[in-house]
Amino acid sequence: MSQPQSARQMTAALKQHGCRMTPQRQLILNALGSFPGHVSAEAIHQQVSSEFPQVNISTVYRTLELLEDLGLVTHTHFDDGVTQYHLAEAGPHQHLVCRGCGSQQELGVELLEPLGQLLRQRYGFAADLTHFAIVGLCRTCVARTVYHGDTESRSPLRKSSP
Amino acid sequence: MSQPQSARQMTAALKQHGCRMTPQRQLILNALGSFPGHVSAEAIHQQVSSEFPQVNISTVYRTLELLEDLGLVTHTHFDDGVTQYHLAEAGPHQHLVCRGCGSQQELGVELLEPLGQLLRQRYGFAADLTHFAIVGLCRTCVARTVYHGDTESRSPLRKSSP
DNA sequence: TTAAGTGCAAAATATTTGCACTAGT
DNA sequence: ACTAGTGCAAATATTTTGCACTTAA
Numbered sequence: 001m002s003q004p005q006s007a008r009q010m011t012a013a014l015k016q017h018g019c020r021m022t023p024q025r026q027l028i029l030n031a032l033g034s035f036p037g038h039v040s041a042e043a044i045h046q047q048v049s050s051e052f053p054q055v056n057i058s059t060v061y062r063t064l065e066l067l068e069d070l071g072l073v074t075h076t077h078f079d080d081g082v083t084q085y086h087l088a089e090a091g092p093h094q095h096l097v098c099r100g101c102g103s104q105q106e107l108g109v110e111l112l113e114p115l116g117q118l119l120r121q122r123y124g125f126a127a128d129l130t131h132f133a134i135v136g137l138c139r140t141c142v143a144r145t146v147y148h149g150d151t152e153s154r155s156p157l158r159k160s161s162p
Numbered sequence: 163m164s165q166p167q168s169a170r171q172m173t174a175a176l177k178q179h180g181c182r183m184t185p186q187r188q189l190i191l192n193a194l195g196s197f198p199g200h201v202s203a204e205a206i207h208q209q210v211s212s213e214f215p216q217v218n219i220s221t222v223y224r225t226l227e228l229l230e231d232l233g234l235v236t237h238t239h240f241d242d243g244v245t246q247y248h249l250a251e252a253g254p255h256q257h258l259v260c261r262g263c264g265s266q267q268e269l270g271v272e273l274l275e276p277l278g279q280l281l282r283q284r285y286g287f288a289a290d291l292t293h294f295a296i297v298g299l300c301r302t303c304v305a306r307t308v309y310h311g312d313t314e315s316r317s318p319l320r321k322s323s324p
Numbered sequence: 325t326t327a328a329g330t331g332c333a334a335a336a337t338a339t340t341t342g343c344a345c346t347a348g349t
Numbered sequence: 350a351c352t353a354g355t356g357c358a359a360a361t362a363t364t365t366t367g368c369a370c371t372t373a374a
Contacts, residue, residue: 020328020373037302041364056331061364077294081243081338082363096287105285115277122268125258132239132294139286182348182353187367203339218356223339225354244338 013070024048024055028063029072037104038093038133039086070106078133092130100141107134175232186217190225191234199257200238200246200295201267219309240295259295269296
Protein backbone atom coordinates (compact mmCIF):
# COMPACT_ATOMS: atom_id res chain seq x y z
CA MET A 1 0.00 0.00 0.00
CA SER A 2 3.07 2.24 0.08
CA GLN A 3 5.35 3.26 -2.80
CA PRO A 4 8.09 0.65 -2.68
CA GLN A 5 8.84 1.49 -6.30
CA SER A 6 9.81 5.09 -5.59
CA ALA A 7 11.41 4.09 -2.33
CA ARG A 8 13.70 1.62 -4.00
CA GLN A 9 14.43 4.04 -6.79
CA MET A 10 15.28 6.62 -4.20
CA THR A 11 17.48 4.35 -2.12
CA ALA A 12 19.42 3.50 -5.25
CA ALA A 13 19.79 7.11 -6.30
CA LEU A 14 20.87 8.06 -2.80
CA LYS A 15 23.48 5.36 -2.70
CA GLN A 16 24.92 6.49 -6.01
CA HIS A 17 25.55 9.84 -4.41
CA GLY A 18 26.92 8.51 -1.17
CA CYS A 19 23.76 9.45 0.67
CA ARG A 20 21.71 7.30 3.05
CA MET A 21 18.11 6.26 3.23
CA THR A 22 16.37 7.37 6.40
CA PRO A 23 12.83 7.04 7.69
CA GLN A 24 12.38 10.80 7.36
CA ARG A 25 13.30 10.72 3.69
CA GLN A 26 11.03 7.77 3.11
CA LEU A 27 8.16 9.55 4.80
CA ILE A 28 8.68 12.71 2.82
CA LEU A 29 8.78 10.78 -0.43
CA ASN A 30 5.59 8.95 0.51
CA ALA A 31 3.90 12.20 1.41
CA LEU A 32 4.85 13.62 -1.97
CA GLY A 33 3.36 10.59 -3.67
CA SER A 34 0.14 10.84 -1.69
CA PHE A 35 -0.73 14.20 -3.21
CA PRO A 36 -2.13 14.27 -6.73
CA GLY A 37 -0.43 17.49 -7.87
CA HIS A 38 1.92 20.07 -6.48
CA VAL A 39 2.49 20.54 -2.75
CA SER A 40 4.24 23.07 -0.62
CA ALA A 41 6.98 22.13 1.84
CA GLU A 42 4.59 23.21 4.55
CA ALA A 43 1.90 20.75 3.42
CA ILE A 44 4.39 17.91 3.21
CA HIS A 45 5.57 18.70 6.68
CA GLN A 46 2.04 18.65 8.05
CA GLN A 47 1.31 15.33 6.38
CA VAL A 48 4.48 13.78 7.76
CA SER A 49 3.98 15.37 11.18
CA SER A 50 0.54 13.86 11.52
CA GLU A 51 2.27 10.50 11.87
CA PHE A 52 5.66 11.52 13.20
CA PRO A 53 5.47 14.90 14.89
CA GLN A 54 9.15 15.08 15.67
CA VAL A 55 10.17 15.43 12.02
CA ASN A 56 11.38 18.95 11.54
CA ILE A 57 10.45 21.24 8.67
CA SER A 58 14.07 21.97 7.94
CA THR A 59 14.53 18.28 7.25
CA VAL A 60 11.68 18.54 4.77
CA TYR A 61 13.39 21.40 2.97
CA ARG A 62 16.73 19.65 3.00
CA THR A 63 15.21 16.44 1.68
CA LEU A 64 13.28 18.20 -1.05
CA GLU A 65 16.43 19.94 -2.21
CA LEU A 66 18.26 16.65 -2.21
CA LEU A 67 15.49 14.86 -4.09
CA GLU A 68 15.52 17.61 -6.63
CA ASP A 69 19.25 17.25 -7.14
CA LEU A 70 18.68 13.54 -7.62
CA GLY A 71 16.09 14.29 -10.26
CA LEU A 72 13.22 12.62 -8.40
CA VAL A 73 11.42 15.85 -7.59
CA THR A 74 10.75 19.12 -9.38
CA HIS A 75 9.54 22.43 -8.10
CA THR A 76 7.31 25.09 -9.53
CA HIS A 77 6.27 28.60 -8.51
CA PHE A 78 2.61 29.24 -8.16
CA ASP A 79 0.81 32.52 -8.26
CA ASP A 80 1.67 33.69 -4.78
CA GLY A 81 5.34 32.88 -5.12
CA VAL A 82 5.20 29.86 -2.82
CA THR A 83 7.38 27.02 -3.99
CA GLN A 84 5.44 23.88 -4.88
CA TYR A 85 7.04 20.46 -5.23
CA HIS A 86 6.01 17.29 -6.99
CA LEU A 87 7.39 13.94 -8.03
CA ALA A 88 9.27 14.02 -11.31
CA GLU A 89 8.29 10.38 -11.97
CA ALA A 90 5.33 11.09 -14.19
CA GLY A 91 7.40 13.13 -16.61
CA PRO A 92 7.04 16.83 -17.36
CA HIS A 93 3.63 18.37 -17.06
CA GLN A 94 1.96 21.66 -16.36
CA HIS A 95 -0.88 22.96 -14.25
CA LEU A 96 -3.55 25.51 -14.86
CA VAL A 97 -4.20 27.30 -11.59
CA CYS A 98 -7.33 29.37 -11.20
CA ARG A 99 -6.88 32.70 -9.46
CA GLY A 100 -10.55 32.84 -8.63
CA CYS A 101 -11.22 29.51 -6.93
CA GLY A 102 -7.73 28.03 -6.62
CA SER A 103 -8.60 24.92 -8.59
CA GLN A 104 -5.80 23.10 -10.39
CA GLN A 105 -5.93 21.21 -13.62
CA GLU A 106 -3.26 19.05 -15.16
CA LEU A 107 -2.07 19.80 -18.62
CA GLY A 108 0.02 17.75 -20.97
CA VAL A 109 3.23 19.41 -22.09
CA GLU A 110 2.45 18.56 -25.68
CA LEU A 111 0.24 21.65 -25.72
CA LEU A 112 3.25 23.78 -24.86
CA GLU A 113 5.57 22.29 -27.41
CA PRO A 114 4.68 24.63 -30.26
CA LEU A 115 5.58 27.60 -28.08
CA GLY A 116 8.77 25.93 -26.95
CA GLN A 117 9.82 25.33 -30.53
CA LEU A 118 8.99 28.88 -31.49
CA LEU A 119 11.12 30.28 -28.69
CA ARG A 120 13.97 28.04 -29.65
CA GLN A 121 13.77 28.99 -33.31
CA ARG A 122 13.28 32.69 -32.83
CA TYR A 123 15.57 33.33 -29.86
CA GLY A 124 17.62 30.17 -29.43
CA PHE A 125 16.05 30.07 -25.99
CA ALA A 126 15.56 26.65 -24.37
CA ALA A 127 12.49 27.35 -22.29
CA ASP A 128 11.54 25.24 -19.31
CA LEU A 129 7.82 25.62 -19.73
CA THR A 130 6.96 23.41 -16.80
CA HIS A 131 8.74 25.50 -14.22
CA PHE A 132 5.86 27.87 -13.66
CA ALA A 133 2.20 27.19 -13.33
CA ILE A 134 -0.10 28.96 -15.73
CA VAL A 135 -2.48 31.22 -13.86
CA GLY A 136 -5.77 32.63 -15.00
CA LEU A 137 -9.45 32.01 -14.53
CA CYS A 138 -11.15 28.68 -15.00
CA ARG A 139 -14.34 28.31 -16.97
CA THR A 140 -16.53 28.76 -13.92
CA CYS A 141 -14.74 31.82 -12.64
CA VAL A 142 -14.66 33.41 -16.07
CA ALA A 143 -18.43 33.10 -16.14
CA ARG A 144 -18.76 34.62 -12.68
CA THR A 145 -16.46 37.50 -13.62
CA VAL A 146 -18.45 38.30 -16.73
CA TYR A 147 -21.62 38.50 -14.65
CA HIS A 148 -20.08 41.24 -12.57
CA GLY A 149 -18.88 43.12 -15.63
CA ASP A 150 -15.53 43.01 -13.87
CA THR A 151 -13.38 43.33 -16.95
CA GLU A 152 -10.83 45.81 -15.67
CA SER A 153 -9.45 44.66 -12.34
CA ARG A 154 -6.74 42.07 -12.71
CA SER A 155 -6.88 40.69 -9.20
CA PRO A 156 -9.68 40.24 -6.64
CA LEU A 157 -8.35 43.10 -4.45
CA ARG A 158 -6.77 41.11 -1.71
CA LYS A 159 -7.18 43.58 1.11
CA SER A 160 -9.91 42.26 3.35
CA SER A 161 -8.60 40.91 6.67
CA PRO A 162 -9.40 43.42 9.41
CA MET B 163 13.47 64.76 -18.26
CA SER B 164 11.07 63.09 -15.87
CA GLN B 165 7.83 61.19 -16.64
CA PRO B 166 5.17 63.89 -16.38
CA GLN B 167 2.97 61.71 -18.55
CA SER B 168 2.82 58.84 -16.09
CA ALA B 169 2.76 61.23 -13.18
CA ARG B 170 -0.31 63.01 -14.46
CA GLN B 171 -1.92 59.73 -15.36
CA MET B 172 -1.21 58.52 -11.88
CA THR B 173 -2.50 61.63 -10.15
CA ALA B 174 -5.73 61.30 -12.09
CA ALA B 175 -6.11 57.61 -11.31
CA LEU B 176 -5.40 58.29 -7.66
CA LYS B 177 -7.99 61.03 -7.47
CA GLN B 178 -10.60 58.78 -9.01
CA HIS B 179 -10.06 56.45 -6.09
CA GLY B 180 -9.96 59.10 -3.41
CA CYS B 181 -6.22 58.71 -3.02
CA ARG B 182 -3.61 61.45 -2.91
CA MET B 183 -0.45 62.15 -4.84
CA THR B 184 2.63 62.29 -2.66
CA PRO B 185 6.32 62.77 -3.38
CA GLN B 186 6.98 59.18 -2.33
CA ARG B 187 4.52 57.84 -4.86
CA GLN B 188 5.94 60.06 -7.54
CA LEU B 189 9.45 58.87 -6.77
CA ILE B 190 8.45 55.24 -6.83
CA LEU B 191 6.70 55.66 -10.15
CA ASN B 192 9.75 57.40 -11.59
CA ALA B 193 12.01 54.66 -10.31
CA LEU B 194 9.79 52.07 -11.98
CA GLY B 195 10.01 53.99 -15.25
CA SER B 196 13.77 54.25 -15.03
CA PHE B 197 14.22 50.51 -15.26
CA PRO B 198 13.90 48.86 -18.65
CA GLY B 199 12.25 45.65 -17.49
CA HIS B 200 11.08 44.10 -14.27
CA VAL B 201 12.31 45.26 -10.87
CA SER B 202 11.99 44.00 -7.34
CA ALA B 203 10.56 46.14 -4.55
CA GLU B 204 14.00 46.04 -3.04
CA ALA B 205 15.62 47.53 -6.15
CA ILE B 206 13.00 50.26 -6.36
CA HIS B 207 13.61 51.09 -2.75
CA GLN B 208 17.34 51.35 -3.29
CA GLN B 209 16.88 53.60 -6.27
CA VAL B 210 14.53 55.88 -4.36
CA SER B 211 16.67 55.79 -1.26
CA SER B 212 19.70 56.97 -3.14
CA GLU B 213 17.96 60.32 -3.44
CA PHE B 214 15.67 60.28 -0.42
CA PRO B 215 16.97 57.88 2.19
CA GLN B 216 14.08 58.39 4.54
CA VAL B 217 11.57 56.67 2.25
CA ASN B 218 10.66 53.38 3.86
CA ILE B 219 10.48 50.06 2.08
CA SER B 220 7.01 49.43 3.44
CA THR B 221 5.89 52.53 1.59
CA VAL B 222 7.33 51.01 -1.55
CA TYR B 223 5.33 47.85 -1.03
CA ARG B 224 2.17 49.76 -0.23
CA THR B 225 2.58 52.00 -3.26
CA LEU B 226 3.25 49.11 -5.57
CA GLU B 227 0.15 47.35 -4.37
CA LEU B 228 -1.86 50.51 -4.88
CA LEU B 229 -0.45 51.11 -8.35
CA GLU B 230 -1.31 47.57 -9.22
CA ASP B 231 -4.87 48.04 -8.08
CA LEU B 232 -5.01 51.15 -10.23
CA GLY B 233 -3.81 49.14 -13.19
CA LEU B 234 -0.62 51.14 -13.68
CA VAL B 235 1.69 48.38 -12.54
CA THR B 236 1.84 44.63 -12.96
CA HIS B 237 3.85 42.03 -11.13
CA THR B 238 5.46 38.82 -12.19
CA HIS B 239 7.21 35.97 -10.43
CA PHE B 240 10.67 35.16 -11.56
CA ASP B 241 12.57 31.97 -11.10
CA ASP B 242 13.54 32.43 -7.47
CA GLY B 243 10.06 33.39 -6.37
CA VAL B 244 10.89 37.05 -5.84
CA THR B 245 8.10 39.35 -6.96
CA GLN B 246 9.08 41.63 -9.84
CA TYR B 247 7.15 44.74 -10.79
CA HIS B 248 6.92 46.80 -13.95
CA LEU B 249 4.85 49.55 -15.51
CA ALA B 250 1.71 48.33 -17.21
CA GLU B 251 1.90 51.28 -19.63
CA ALA B 252 3.54 49.46 -22.49
CA GLY B 253 0.81 46.88 -22.61
CA PRO B 254 1.15 43.19 -21.87
CA HIS B 255 4.45 41.55 -22.58
CA GLN B 256 6.58 38.68 -21.45
CA HIS B 257 10.19 38.08 -20.56
CA LEU B 258 12.54 35.22 -21.22
CA VAL B 259 14.80 34.88 -18.21
CA CYS B 260 17.96 32.83 -18.49
CA ARG B 261 18.72 30.58 -15.56
CA GLY B 262 22.35 30.43 -16.54
CA CYS B 263 23.35 34.08 -16.86
CA GLY B 264 20.26 35.91 -15.61
CA SER B 265 19.78 37.83 -18.83
CA GLN B 266 16.30 39.01 -19.70
CA GLN B 267 14.75 39.38 -23.10
CA GLU B 268 11.46 41.00 -23.96
CA LEU B 269 8.91 39.00 -25.85
CA GLY B 270 5.77 40.14 -27.60
CA VAL B 271 2.59 38.52 -26.32
CA GLU B 272 1.55 37.71 -29.85
CA LEU B 273 3.81 34.68 -29.64
CA LEU B 274 1.78 33.43 -26.69
CA GLU B 275 -1.60 33.98 -28.23
CA PRO B 276 -1.89 30.59 -29.94
CA LEU B 277 -1.36 28.90 -26.59
CA GLY B 278 -3.84 31.22 -24.91
CA GLN B 279 -6.47 30.39 -27.50
CA LEU B 280 -5.81 26.71 -27.20
CA LEU B 281 -6.25 26.80 -23.43
CA ARG B 282 -9.45 28.74 -23.79
CA GLN B 283 -10.85 26.37 -26.39
CA ARG B 284 -9.81 23.17 -24.70
CA TYR B 285 -10.40 24.04 -21.08
CA GLY B 286 -12.35 27.30 -21.05
CA PHE B 287 -9.38 28.63 -19.13
CA ALA B 288 -8.57 32.33 -19.48
CA ALA B 289 -4.82 32.22 -18.95
CA ASP B 290 -2.83 35.24 -17.91
CA LEU B 291 0.30 34.34 -19.78
CA THR B 292 2.18 37.44 -18.76
CA HIS B 293 2.04 36.76 -15.06
CA PHE B 294 5.07 34.54 -15.00
CA ALA B 295 8.38 34.93 -16.69
CA ILE B 296 9.47 32.09 -18.91
CA VAL B 297 12.67 30.58 -17.59
CA GLY B 298 15.17 28.49 -19.42
CA LEU B 299 18.58 28.86 -21.02
CA CYS B 300 19.50 31.52 -23.52
CA ARG B 301 21.37 30.72 -26.70
CA THR B 302 24.75 31.36 -25.11
CA CYS B 303 24.10 29.28 -22.02
CA VAL B 304 22.61 26.45 -24.04
CA ALA B 305 25.87 26.28 -25.96
CA ARG B 306 27.91 26.30 -22.78
CA THR B 307 25.77 23.55 -21.28
CA VAL B 308 26.17 21.33 -24.31
CA TYR B 309 29.94 21.69 -24.08
CA HIS B 310 29.87 20.21 -20.61
CA GLY B 311 27.65 17.35 -21.71
CA ASP B 312 25.44 18.46 -18.87
CA THR B 313 22.22 17.06 -20.22
CA GLU B 314 20.85 15.53 -17.06
CA SER B 315 20.93 18.06 -14.23
CA ARG B 316 18.02 20.45 -14.29
CA SER B 317 19.59 23.18 -12.21
CA PRO B 318 23.14 24.39 -11.69
CA LEU B 319 23.34 22.80 -8.20
CA ARG B 320 23.03 25.87 -6.07
CA LYS B 321 24.98 24.72 -3.05
CA SER B 322 28.29 26.49 -3.12
CA SER B 323 28.55 29.06 -0.33
CA PRO B 324 30.93 27.74 2.37
C1' DT C 325 33.22 3.23 13.67
C1' DT C 326 32.32 7.35 11.27
C1' DA C 327 30.54 10.39 8.11
C1' DA C 328 25.83 11.56 6.95
C1' DG C 329 21.54 13.06 8.77
C1' DT C 330 18.54 15.18 12.17
C1' DG C 331 16.35 18.37 15.54
C1' DC C 332 16.47 22.64 17.36
C1' DA C 333 16.99 27.31 17.56
C1' DA C 334 18.50 31.18 15.41
C1' DA C 335 19.45 33.77 11.09
C1' DA C 336 18.27 35.46 6.63
C1' DT C 337 14.84 37.06 3.33
C1' DA C 338 10.63 38.88 1.73
C1' DT C 339 6.51 41.01 2.88
C1' DT C 340 2.77 42.84 5.90
C1' DT C 341 0.70 45.38 9.64
C1' DG C 342 -0.37 48.33 13.92
C1' DC C 343 0.16 52.76 15.40
C1' DA C 344 1.29 57.40 16.29
C1' DC C 345 2.67 61.25 13.65
C1' DT C 346 2.73 63.96 9.13
C1' DA C 347 0.89 66.09 5.25
C1' DG C 348 -2.29 66.49 0.99
C1' DT C 349 -6.53 68.67 -0.42
C1' DA D 350 -9.81 70.38 9.65
C1' DC D 351 -10.03 65.78 8.14
C1' DT D 352 -8.52 61.76 6.33
C1' DA D 353 -5.00 59.49 3.66
C1' DG D 354 -0.30 58.46 3.81
C1' DT D 355 4.13 57.72 6.05
C1' DG D 356 7.97 56.02 8.99
C1' DC D 357 9.10 52.95 12.24
C1' DA D 358 9.28 48.84 14.52
C1' DA D 359 7.43 44.66 15.21
C1' DA D 360 4.96 40.69 13.28
C1' DT D 361 4.53 37.03 9.53
C1' DA D 362 5.91 33.80 6.42
C1' DT D 363 9.17 31.17 4.03
C1' DT D 364 13.50 29.15 3.66
C1' DT D 365 18.35 28.51 5.21
C1' DT D 366 22.08 27.53 8.40
C1' DG D 367 25.22 26.41 12.55
C1' DC D 368 25.88 23.08 15.78
C1' DA D 369 25.68 19.29 18.93
C1' DC D 370 23.61 14.86 19.04
C1' DT D 371 21.86 10.58 16.60
C1' DT D 372 22.05 6.91 13.37
C1' DA D 373 22.58 4.23 8.89
C1' DA D 374 25.94 1.45 6.73
